[in-house]
Amino acid sequence: MASAAAAAAANRHPQGSSSTTAFCSTTAKSLLGLAPSGRFGVHKKLSHGHGLRIRATSGDGNKVEVPRQWYNLIADLPVKPPPALHPKTHKPLKQEDLSPLFPDELIKQEVSEERFIPIPEEVIDIYRLWRPTPLIRAKRLEKLLETPARIYYKYEGTSPAGSHKPNTAVPQAWYNAQQGVRNVVTETGAGQWGSSLAFACSLFGLNCEVWQVRASYDQKPYRKLMMQTWGARVHPSPSTVTNAGRKILEDDPMSPGSLGIAISEAVEVAAAHEDTKYCLGSVLNHVLLHQTIIGEECLEQLAAIGETPDVIIGCTGGGSNFGGLTFPFIREKLKGKLNPLIRAVEPAACPSLTKGIYAYDYGDTVGMTPLMKMHTLGHDFVPDPIHAGGLRYHGMAPLVSHVYEMGFMEAISLPQTECFRGALLFARTEGLIPAPEPTHAIAAAIREALHCKETGEKKVILIAMCGHGHFDLASYEKYLEGNMVDLDFSSEKAQASLAAIPQIVP
Numbered sequence: 001m002a003s004a005a006a007a008a009a010a011n012r013h014p015q016g017s018s019s020t021t022a023f024c025s026t027t028a029k030s031l032l033g034l035a036p037s038g039r040f041g042v043h044k045k046l047s048h049g050h051g052l053r054i055r056a057t058s059g060d061g062n063k064v065e066v067p068r069q070w071y072n073l074i075a076d077l078p079v080k081p082p083p084a085l086h087p088k089t090h091k092p093l094k095q096e097d098l099s100p101l102f103p104d105e106l107i108k109q110e111v112s113e114e115r116f117i118p119i120p121e122e123v124i125d126i127y128r129l130w131r132p133t134p135l136i137r138a139k140r141l142e143k144l145l146e147t148p149a150r151i152y153y154k155y156e157g158t159s160p161a162g163s164h165k166p167n168t169a170v171p172q173a174w175y176n177a178q179q180g181v182r183n184v185v186t187e188t189g190a191g192q193w194g195s196s197l198a199f200a201c202s203l204f205g206l207n208c209e210v211w212q213v214r215a216s217y218d219q220k221p222y223r224k225l226m227m228q229t230w231g232a233r234v235h236p237s238p239s240t241v242t243n244a245g246r247k248i249l250e251d252d253p254m255s256p257g258s259l260g261i262a263i264s265e266a267v268e269v270a271a272a273h274e275d276t277k278y279c280l281g282s283v284l285n286h287v288l289l290h291q292t293i294i295g296e297e298c299l300e301q302l303a304a305i306g307e308t309p310d311v312i313i314g315c316t317g318g319g320s321n322f323g324g325l326t327f328p329f330i331r332e333k334l335k336g337k338l339n340p341l342i343r344a345v346e347p348a349a350c351p352s353l354t355k356g357i358y359a360y361d362y363g364d365t366v367g368m369t370p371l372m373k374m375h376t377l378g379h380d381f382v383p384d385p386i387h388a389g390g391l392r393y394h395g396m397a398p399l400v401s402h403v404y405e406m407g408f409m410e411a412i413s414l415p416q417t418e419c420f421r422g423a424l425l426f427a428r429t430e431g432l433i434p435a436p437e438p439t440h441a442i443a444a445a446i447r448e449a450l451h452c453k454e455t456g457e458k459k460v461i462l463i464a465m466c467g468h469g470h471f472d473l474a475s476y477e478k479y480l481e482g483n484m485v486d487l488d489f490s491s492e493k494a495q496a497s498l499a500a501i502p503q504i505v506p
Contacts, residue, residue, distance in 0.1 A: 064300045066131045068119055071292040073327040073399065074285070075115035076334050081402040085360060085371040090504055093370050100271050101278040103179040106172065109286035117289060123171050126203065130159045130166075131293070135301040138463075140429035142449070149452035151445060152307070153465040154298045154325060155432070161226070163435065163467030164321050165196035165281055168290035172279045173200035183207045183276040185269045187237065187262030189317070189393070190216050190437070191223025192467055193281030198232035211237040211245075211265045214257035222471045237262035244268050244366045258382045259318070259393040260365035267368045282318025283363060283372075283397045291324025298462070299328055307460050309340045311448055314464030315440040316344040316353065316411070319397030321466040330408055340462075342409040344400070345440040347419075349487040352377050352396045353404060353411035355494065360504040361395060371502060374401040378497025391437055394497070412444060415486035419443045420479040423469070435467040436475050 074080060083092040098107045109117060119127075138151040156164035176184055184206055188194030194210040201208040210232050217224060217236040224234050237257045238245035244264040248255050255261070263280070270278035280287060302309065312329055314322035322344055332338040346353055352375045361376040363369035376395040396404075403409055419436070422443035427433045434442060445463045452459050469476065478484040 064132050064297060064304060066124055066127050067293050067296040068124065069116040069296075070119060070289045071296060071328050071331065072112055072115055072117060072285075072289055073292075073323075073330060073403070074113050076331050077402070077406070078334075079406065080113070081398055082360075082373040084398070085504065087362065087367060087370055090371065090502070097370070101267065103175045103181060103277060105175045105178070106286050109289055110284060112285075119293075120171070120174060123174050126170050127167075127293070132297045132301070133158050133294070135298060136430075138426070138430050141426060144425065144429050145446065145449045145453065147449040147453045148456060148458045149449045149461050150307070150458070151449060151461045151463065152302075152309075153463040154294060155465045156294065156321070157432065157435075157465065157468035159196070161192065161196040161199050162470065163192040163196065164291060164294060164324060165193045165467075166199060167293055167324065168281065168287045168320065169193070169196035169200035169279070170203070171290050173197065173204050173206055176277050176279070177204035177206060181206065181275070181277045183209070183273070184279050185209045185211075185266040185276055186279045186281065187211045187213070187259060187266045188216075188223075188227075188281065189213045189259050189262075189391075190435070191220050191227065191471070192435070194232065194234070195223055195226040195230070197279055197281070198227040198230035201232070202230045208232040209266075209269070210234045211239060211262040213237055213259060213262050214255065217257075219474055220471055226471070235265075237265050239265060241265070242268045244368075248365070256382065258365065260363070260379055261382075263364035264366035264368055267364060268366075271368065282320040282393070283395070285399055287320050288323040288327065288397060288399055291320045292327050294321075294324040294464070295326060295328035298325060299332070302462075308338060309462040310459040311341045311343065311445075312462045312464075313343045313345060313441045313444050313448070315391060315437050315466070316346045316396065316400065317350075317391030317437065318393050318395075319400035321437075321464055323397060323400050325462075325464040326409070330403065333408065343444060344404070344409060344411040345444040346411060346413045347391045347440065348413045348415045349489050350377070350391060350393070351413040351489055352394065353401075354413045355489060355491075356396070357498060358401060358405055359501060361501045363395065371504065372398045374398045375404065376498075376501065377494045378499075378501055380500055381494055381497035391440070413489075414440055414443050417479070417484055417486050420476070420484060422446050423476075424479075432465075433469040433473075433476070434465065435469040436472050438464065438466045441465070
């Protein structure tokens with residue numbers, strides 16, 4: 001297994017693959033020549049036939065239930081991921097080191113090597129407000145692309161907050177409430193995580209305080225209002241509330257912020273108050289664990305209709321949506337039951353997998369969090385303010401990074417204008433307006449479908465569609481008015497940031 005993983009690892013960056021270069025063909029350019037005015041490069045009248053949707057019941061009547069266990073990929077990996085390290089001593093982290101930040105049960109989940117973790121009954125009961133989420137076949141998009149491929153998307157936008165984030169917000173709030181915690185703090189980028197935690201806290205009577213990345217705080221005011229509607233207190237980050245925020249603002253009063261900065265602010269507050277715990281919406285093992293409910297459901301839904309995915313595509317920022325869908329499929333891949341190609345898609349302006357290094361680094365900008373072995377652009381790297389605010393993170397989840405290093409997945413990066421072109425194709429065929437984050441997966445799936453058109457392959461393509469874009473319409477307005485530009489990745493800025501990461505001696 002190790003030698004196979006090493007061989008696969010050599011092909012993790014498929015920018016030169018046929019599926020990618022095919023997108024640059026004349027046919028693809030014509031098809032995706034979607035002008036901001038709203039005209040397709042080619043015109044097709046689409047039929048009114050409905051796409052295939054599988055929610056609580058499948059086509060053959062077999063009921064798909066809400067899973068009762070979360071899946072822990074660590075249990076099945078042939079090589080275990082490197083441990084997190086204490087930020088001061090650089091020694092392996094002990095469970096008690098995390099106690100100031102997290103409740104006991106979440107700490108146990110963070111370090112667990114158990115294959116399955118039971119989901120508390122009260123959490124399942126809340127999950128049933130929106131789960132199971134639908135698996136939908138994108139028949140109209142297939143027809144427009146004239147592809148023999150079959151495209152499915154697992155749609156997480158039916159949750160109260162409109163994304164996949166409540167899958168972990170609800171259990172995190174529940175475990176904190178069970179331990180008697182009254183106050184929780186967190187960071188958020190686009191606001192999907194912050195609004196999800198605010199929703200979950202409202203169910204359990206917890207006070208919620210959120211630091212939202214300044215760029216998204218300004219771009220997406222309705223996410224802030226959504227958080228406030230559920231009772232949260234929201235600050236733009238960097239803020240004047242914390243030492244970390246004040247220092248950043250002293251150096252750069254116009255800082256657009258970053259998830260790393262917002263994490264520093266929230267962690268600072270949690271560490272200074274005994275009655276307060278910290279919640280994280282991505283990156284950590286227990287967060288990705290909770291999100292595996294997506295993949296577990298999807299496995300059952302695909303089996304119910306007799307489909308097996310050939311390619312699974314998801315966007316990556318911190319990795320929770322991507323890991324949530326793909327980790328159960330990787331389990332089946334390790335068993336030899338399935339063999340899908342698994343592809344992560346990240347923004348070209350913040351490409352931690354494709355342009356970062358695999359090293360120990362802090363999860364926040366100031367250096368208060370544990371050191372984690374991950375793909376990173378450097379903890380003080382501040383990405384340009386792209387519209388996919390949820391993907392503006394300097395690092396990648398350690399578990400996703402480890403799986404990437406083992407060669408069980410590959411990664412590409414895409415510019416935001418291509419992603420929004422794909423989003424308009426999707427919206428004007430499938431009806432759903434995607435959040436800016438999953439537009440990366442949609443654009444990559446369109447590339448793959450067009451490649452299938454050229455080769456005649458009848459692949460099954462599965463997309464992680466992690467949320468809707470109803471609160472991101474200002475980003476669509478920018479694109480439609482022709483004012484959206486592609487923000488380049490700055491190698492010079494990344495090199496300066498990477499020079500500041502801790503030098504850990506094995």
